[in-house]
Amino acid sequence: MPPTAADHTAFAAQALSRVRAHSPLVQCLTNSVVTGFTANVLLALGASPAMVDIPGEAGPFAEVASGVLVNLGTPHAEQRSAMVEAAQAAGSAGTAWVLDPVAVGALPVRTALARELLELRPTVVRGNASEIIALAGAGGGGRGVDASDGVEAAGEAARRVADATGGVVAVSGPVDLITDGTRTARIANGDPLLTRVTGGGCALGAVMAAYAAVDEDRFASTVAAVTAYTVAAELAAKQAAGPGSFAVAFLDALAALRESDIAERAAVS
Amino acid sequence: MPPTAADHTAFAAQALSRVRAHSPLVQCLTNSVVTGFTANVLLALGASPAMVDIPGEAGPFAEVASGVLVNLGTPHAEQRSAMVEAAQAAGSAGTAWVLDPVAVGALPVRTALARELLELRPTVVRGNASEIIALAGAGGGGRGVDASDGVEAAGEAARRVADATGGVVAVSGPVDLITDGTRTARIANGDPLLTRVTGGGCALGAVMAAYAAVDEDRFASTVAAVTAYTVAAELAAKQAAGPGSFAVAFLDALAALRESDIAERAAVS
Amino acid sequence: MPPTAADHTAFAAQALSRVRAHSPLVQCLTNSVVTGFTANVLLALGASPAMVDIPGEAGPFAEVASGVLVNLGTPHAEQRSAMVEAAQAAGSAGTAWVLDPVAVGALPVRTALARELLELRPTVVRGNASEIIALAGAGGGGRGVDASDGVEAAGEAARRVADATGGVVAVSGPVDLITDGTRTARIANGDPLLTRVTGGGCALGAVMAAYAAVDEDRFASTVAAVTAYTVAAELAAKQAAGPGSFAVAFLDALAALRESDIAERAAVS
Numbered sequence: 179m180p181p182t183a184a185d186h187t188a189f190a191a192q193a194l195s196r197v198r199a200h201s202p203l204v205q206c207l208t209n210s211v212v213t214g215f216t217a218n219v220l221l222a223l224g225a226s227p228a229m230v231d232i233p234g235e236a237g238p239f240a241e242v243a244s245g246v247l248v249n250l251g252t253p254h255a256e257q258r259s260a261m262v263e264a265a266q267a268a269g270s271a272g273t274a275w276v277l278d279p280v281a282v283g284a285l286p287v288r289t290a291l292a293r294e295l296l297e298l299r300p301t302v303v304r305g306n307a308s309e310i311i312a313l314a315g316a317g318g319g320g321r322g323v324d325a326s327d328g329v330e331a332a333g334e335a336a337r338r339v340a341d342a343t344g345g346v347v348a349v350s351g352p353v354d355l356i357t358d359g360t361r362t363a364r365i366a367n368g369d370p371l372l373t374r375v376t377g378g379g380c381a382l383g384a385v386m387a388a389y390a391a392v393d394e395d396r397f398a399s400t401v402a403a404v405t406a407y408t409v410a411a412e413l414a415a416k417q418a419a420g421p422g423s424f425a426v427a428f429l430d431a432l433a434a435l436r437e438s439d440i441a442e443r444a445a446v447s
Numbered sequence: 448m449p450p451t452a453a454d455h456t457a458f459a460a461q462a463l464s465r466v467r468a469h470s471p472l473v474q475c476l477t478n479s480v481v482t483g484f485t486a487n488v489l490l491a492l493g494a495s496p497a498m499v500d501i502p503g504e505a506g507p508f509a510e511v512a513s514g515v516l517v518n519l520g521t522p523h524a525e526q527r528s529a530m531v532e533a534a535q536a537a538g539s540a541g542t543a544w545v546l547d548p549v550a551v552g553a554l555p556v557r558t559a560l561a562r563e564l565l566e567l568r569p570t571v572v573r574g575n576a577s578e579i580i581a582l583a584g585a586g587g588g589g590r591g592v593d594a595s596d597g598v599e600a601a602g603e604a605a606r607r608v609a610d611a612t613g614g615v616v617a618v619s620g621p622v623d624l625i626t627d628g629t630r631t632a633r634i635a636n637g638d639p640l641l642t643r644v645t646g647g648g649c650a651l652g653a654v655m656a657a658y659a660a661v662d663e664d665r666f667a668s669t670v671a672a673v674t675a676y677t678v679a680a681e682l683a684a685k686q687a688a689g690p691g692s693f694a695v696a697f698l699d700a701l702a703a704l705r706e707s708d709i710a711e712r713a714a715v716s
Numbered sequence: 717m718p719p720t721a722a723d724h725t726a727f728a729a730q731a732l733s734r735v736r737a738h739s740p741l742v743q744c745l746t747n748s749v750v751t752g753f754t755a756n757v758l759l760a761l762g763a764s765p766a767m768v769d770i771p772g773e774a775g776p777f778a779e780v781a782s783g784v785l786v787n788l789g790t791p792h793a794e795q796r797s798a799m800v801e802a803a804q805a806a807g808s809a810g811t812a813w814v815l816d817p818v819a820v821g822a823l824p825v826r827t828a829l830a831r832e833l834l835e836l837r838p839t840v841v842r843g844n845a846s847e848i849i850a851l852a853g854a855g856g857g858g859r860g861v862d863a864s865d866g867v868e869a870a871g872e873a874a875r876r877v878a879d880a881t882g883g884v885v886a887v888s889g890p891v892d893l894i895t896d897g898t899r900t901a902r903i904a905n906g907d908p909l910l911t912r913v914t915g916g917g918c919a920l921g922a923v924m925a926a927y928a929a930v931d932e933d934r935f936a937s938t939v940a941a942v943t944a945y946t947v948a949a950e951l952a953a954k955q956a957a958g959p960g961s962f963a964v965a966f967l968d969a970l971a972a973l974r975e976s977d978i979a980e981r982a983a984v985s
Contacts, residue, residue: 429960
């Protein structure tokens with residue numbers, strides 16, 4: 179019998195404690211806009227960030243890190259080399275790694291890089307609907323970016339990417355969709371304020387890497403990561419007067435998050 | 448009959464709604480210190496930031512962006528190439544672009560770059576008095592940097608730069624001065640706390656790009672951008688216990704800003 | 717008679733006023749994660765940050781800056797060149813400079829760079845116990861990194877590094893240890909929340925550079941910097957609901973810090 183929504187919720191609640199107990203070391207090769215926020219999100223949650231993103235160090239570090247995030251937001255030449263190095267080393271070492279193909283399809287340099295990285299079979303791919311659709315096109319031929327596509331419209335593309343990588347794909351939006359090609363979950367938590375803070379999506383990729391580091395079932399760990407993150411966003415929104423105070427309250431909420439918050443609020447289906 | 452201060456105030460109030468309605472996509476090639484704050488300012492205001500700053504992507508993106516910011520705060524080699532590429536593409540496509548020549552005159556690499564970019568005729572140039580004076584010297588020969596110069600002392604230099612570019616020049620300070628070479632406006636809003644937060648000036652350049660994207664009259668749009676920004680700073684200062692809480696309150700104030708706040712508080716002359 | 721703890725406390729209290737009076741210009745060549753927070757810490761304290769970190773500008777600027785920070789957190793190739801250039805220029809000009817050898821010993825590129833920079837005799841070296849132990853090994857042969865080492869275990873390594881550079885070495889931890897090879901001080905202020913905010917340690921390096929700029933006795937100035945910083949952290953922790961609100965309150969506390977706060981709370985021995 180496949181796991182029910184209640185099973186996922188229980189797993190998500192317990193996974194939070196596992197992340198805090200293990201404090202996974204998450205290597206982030208990410209864009210220059212969100213480095214600080216991403217590190218603060220990981221620290222608030224109880225994980226350990228390390229932004230090791232230069233050639234010659236990125237690979238060796240990926241072998242010892244608990245998890246790796248590769249985010250293509252501002253892919254300068256040196257960082258691109260480091261990303262390939264880290265992804266290859268993570269693959270060889272069996273380290274979970276997350277690919278966030280920011281704006282893939284719309285811009286040529288990162289689109290070529292995303293295609294190269296996809297071949298290295300990321301453990302998890304996280305993007306919005308347009309990015310996942312573009313990625314499926316890049317991998318399977320054809321369809322370009324359509325910024326107006328909703329999460330559900332990306333479901334088929336997500337499954338195609340998951341089939342190609344053998345991993346998990348998460349589509350972010352008002353309702354998040356997560357699939358491993360076979361199983362699919364939807365999470366209806368979150369708050370629009372999360373889209374008014376830069377790095378709201380990018381930092382989630384880092385959290386997915388932290389969760390993937392402490393559980394072998396990466397479909398369940400990705401559902402758990404999104405659930406914790408979006409439940410914390412709901413709790414923060416209640417304290418916030420706008421996007422500035424929301425970002426502050428969100429870090430406080432991640433640090434204060436309890437298993438019971440997840441059990442009570444999770445809207446997983 | 449030229450527009451009066453009341454006309455500028457009314458325009459500034461309405462321009463805020465236009466920015467929110469259009470949510471202009473603002474491409475930022477900016478310094479590594481302020482990327483996150485700049486993106487958060489744009490998001491709070493209702494615009495969409497995109498930090499596309501690598502060669503091969505910066506040009507194509509500038510053709511489709513609503514506005515572009517080129518800020519010389521930390522001009523690494525790869526970013527310098529991307530800046531020239533973006534400015535050229537913006538010029539060809541008719542995309543409004545803002546040049547913020549941070550510390551020009553005092554440092555050789557960015558001074559040479561600023562001179563090159565000035566030839567590409569930025570829609571708006573934003574700087575403090577010393578930077579605008581240095582820029583006028585670079586363009587027209589002669590006068591160097593003098594960090595002790597006030598905004599009014601830079602008025603003549605600002606007009607010279609505006610004449611050279613055919614665009615608008617904004618001099619930031621306790622009272623902001625904006626000129627297109629013919630018209631000149633002064634805005635006496637703001638709060639000293641804005642100078643105690645890194646990126647207080649840099650993010651204003653991005654806001655000018657957002658405003659320039661939604662109005663053809665770039666003198667009026669720049670006045671409107673400065674007015675909204677500095678009125679929000681006044682409202683935030685009332686909530687703040689220091690520079691940390693000011694930065695948070697400022698983002699909240701930008702998101703909550705109403706046309707009536709601008710109409711009531713604007714000190715344009 | 718050597719200075720007593722009371723002497724150090726009195727010095728630390730007065731040094732705060734000197735920093736604010738002189739507003740030292742602190743050049744930071746630091747990692748991409750903490751640039752914004754570091755600049756905000758310096759601004760809150762009353763110093764002036766300038767992130768000049770490209771070749772061709774880093775050296776000339778180090779000659780005119782009041783103090784320089786070289787932090788190895790994300791040492792990209794261009795920044796590595798700029799770091800050597802800045803350190804050499806600071807040395808020649810007699811500008812105080814601080815080396816923060818983030819993760820030295822564990823990663824090859826920065827370890828080689830740290831060794832090269834150590835030869836240039838930094839005025840102050842700041843690190844955690846593992847980094848200082850690794851640095852001593854790199855300089856004197858032998859002992860590797862041990863992340864589990866406490867501050868006291870690094871005391872001998874700190875003295876060895878201080879002997880090699882002729883400067884000051886600060887080991888950060890629950891109790892901070894500062895030595896110039898002859899004198900040793902311990903500071904028991906601070907709050908664990910400081911470790912839950914990214915850049916908590918990195919920004920302290922910048923503050924040490926600001927303090928070193930206004931006092932010739934760099935052992936005393938480093939003690940004063942750590943005291944002010946950790947006392948502000950204690951005051952901020954009283955206002956904080958978590959790491960997000962702590963970071964905000966910390967900037968407010970640095971700006972509001974009074975000599976009397978230091979005199980009353982300093983735990984120097």
